[in-house]
Amino acid sequence: MDESRDDEPHPHVPPGSYGPYDAYDAYAGDGEAEAAPRVPVPRAAPDDLGPPPHQAPDGPDDLRPPPPRPPAPDRPPTQQHAPLPPQRGTAPPEADMSATPGGGTETPSHDVLRSLLGAWALSACSAEETDAVEAHLGECAPCADEALRLRDAVALLHTERDLDLDPLLRFRVLENCLGRRPARIPVPEWASPYDAETARLDALLRDIGEAEWNRPVQLRWFEGGEPVHRATTVAGVIGHLLTVDGLVAGALGLDDPLGRDAPHAPTERTEKFWLAESRPVASEVHAPWRNQSHTLIRTVSFAGHGVADLSVSYSDFSLSLQDSLLDRAFECWMHADDIAEAVNYPYDPPRGSHLHRMVDLAARLLPAALAGRRRSGLAGPARHLVAAGSPGRSLHLEIEGAGGGDWYIPLDSPAALGSADHAVAQVALDRVEFCHLVAGHVSPEEAAAGQDGDRDAIRDVLFAAASLSRM
Known part of the structure; x- marks a missing residue:
């Protein structure tokens, strides 16, 4: 054997290439006839085909490379990578595979099994692949966590499942935020019931559809010892809240939605608004009411403590600003309850501390x-x-x-x-x-x-x- 071949690459092996039988060719005898350079057969990824043979063939007929194995039926062929030529005294590199004892079925590598997790979650694996993946999940915690997340994601794709969120979720999140996160500009404690109830009603209005703004609502109250009823719509109720809240806005020097010469009696103000807007719609009342309530809260937050005793006139009676905002919070809750009943929406009473003030x-x-x-x-x-x-x-x-x-x-x-x-x-x-x-x-x-x-x-x-x- 020519010792010069110890440090030189095999003359028949293109630089940077290595075939299944190159180890045999690298150590073949010098007496053999010089053959035409042989291009190594395309080689599939180690993860798909398993390790190359570890022993040289026995005869010249075996020098011919075996036909390439086709890729797995459900996956595209893996991109070919040519490893470096082997060095003397080393065995050919093996694929990242391990055979079961006794020559049984080969166990795919970690990377292969990890790539199958998506198909496994969709129940698209073969029986053999499913068994291999599930056996691997019992041994590999990262893959088990990813498999659980994929299964949860697949569960959301089920067509028969209702994807609507719990209608009370928004209220629970809102109540938790109001109770735990302090505002950048602290809202006065006496104004917090109005702040909370307008926010809860706004959340309800955001959840209803455009057509539900025309649902009929019955406004009920007592007058002269007798019950009185007035039919309107969801939009009409918000218009009523907008106009009566305007009395508080006027007392604070803000713009009254009905103008300077508007009456002070709540009923007259509402009737005037309903006559001007024969059939109020969401776009005409929701945003103006929400913006007005936000402006009221910001104004009293910046005004300081003295503003709480400011008088708000309701024509035949007056309330301090502190009691007036508490009264508006109470009415906001009652009318929100009316709307929720009309649109079949669950609605809870105010939090205990706020309700205590309303009762007081x-x-x-x-x-x-x-x-x-x-x-x-x-x-x-x-x-x-x-x-x-x-x-x-x-x-x-x-x-x-x-x-x-x-x-x-x-x-x-x-x-x-x-x-x-x-x-x-x-x-x-x-x-x-x-x-x-x-x-x-x-x-x-x-x-x-x-x-x-x-x-x-x-x-x-x-x-x-x-x-x-x-x-």
């Missing part, structure tokens, strides 16, 4: 409402003359549930103090039931109330609560 506002307004009904002859006369600031007869109002509590409503004078020692009657109501009574959605007779004590006092207070409602 109604309880503080009850003595004046009761006195007004007395002046109109709709309630029994006061039984005692009570000096301002002195305790007189009272009714114990117990509101049950989150946001509830105990209030003592003075019965003989709005200026008197309610006291547990002078309570002559007790009424127990669920928190939502009481709010529906104050909103005029249920009549005093229909209110599921636990009653004890002076029946006339109980009746007067329940009807006074219903008289707080308005359009």
